[in-house]
Amino acid sequence: MGRPPCCDKIGIKKGPWTPEEDIILVSYIQEHGPGNWRSVPTNTGLMRCSKSCRLRWTNYLRPGIKRGNFTDQEEKMIIHLQALLGNRWAAIASYLPQRTDNDIKNFWNTHLKKKLNKDQSGSEEGHDHEGHSPSSSSSQQIKGQWERRLQTDIHMAKQALSDALSLNNVSPETKPSPSHASTTYASSYENIARLMENWVKTTPSSVETNSSSGYSISNVVTTGSSSSEGGQSTTTCAQDHAFDYLLTFKLCDGGSRSRSVEENNKKEGIFQDLKTGFETQVPLTLLEKWLCDEGAAQCHEDLINMSLEESSTGLF
């Protein structure tokens, strides 16, 4: 009856992930793809529960994740989307593919919430502490219905487009997670490089292979280029460049010596190339443009008004 029991809690490691664990996890996912998280700890030898592995992957190691400061544009998008969707961080994150829901949630809780509170304290006494307008519950309900429908339609359209584009180059065995279909494992250079850099810092005597799992660092890097069939068939020169560079930079130098300023600058440049490459390959959707637009607030009102009008004429 039912599925076999989940990972037993005895012997499960908790707390921060070590670079070694990161490399084992990335290496495994490079080879098998994300999903089937239950099998990850047993197959890799990681003393982590499947949930922890999934979280580590989705929040930190997943390809295409941008870290660091949020741009003004991203900030505006988050504010608009939060007002529109509420604390549905996963939904909000779907419009900011380079950011994780956890990142957005943290950013909201630590920065934007305070900022909005500060902005609204004083003149706008009628607004609540979450930044919502004090509209009636019924209009909020209709608004919510419209938002859900809009979001569903967008996701359906995106999915259909993604499916259509990937029909020719996705093998069934390596089908990526639907929610991240627009990214490839090959695009995880930056994340892999980051974790390897941390690893180099923490463990000067680099370990080439993990005895318990059998996965190697070279596997982590080399599978990056071979698994690029995931969704984007256009491997950029920057990506190739970065790939070659990672090979030489991370492996051939033994991973232990301090790097020159020129090397760091070169690395920065390559990663910037990569970033630009990804950004140019993923044009903004109309909705995203709308969200980034300075006049989004007015458009927002117009859309809501439209939804309220159309809802009475049988839209829903």
Place this chain on the structure above:
DNA sequence: AAGCCCCCCAACCGCGCGCAA
């Protein structure tokens, strides 16, 4: 320099949903 406090964010926790057996 030392101690304290605050903030940030990675990770954990608990819940709900969907699906497999």
Place this chain on the structure above:
DNA sequence: ATTGCGCGCGGTTGGGGGGCT
């Protein structure tokens, strides 16, 4: 139809770093 697990999500926590006294 029922049971129980996998997965995803949102809320919360606590360790560590930085700033202040």
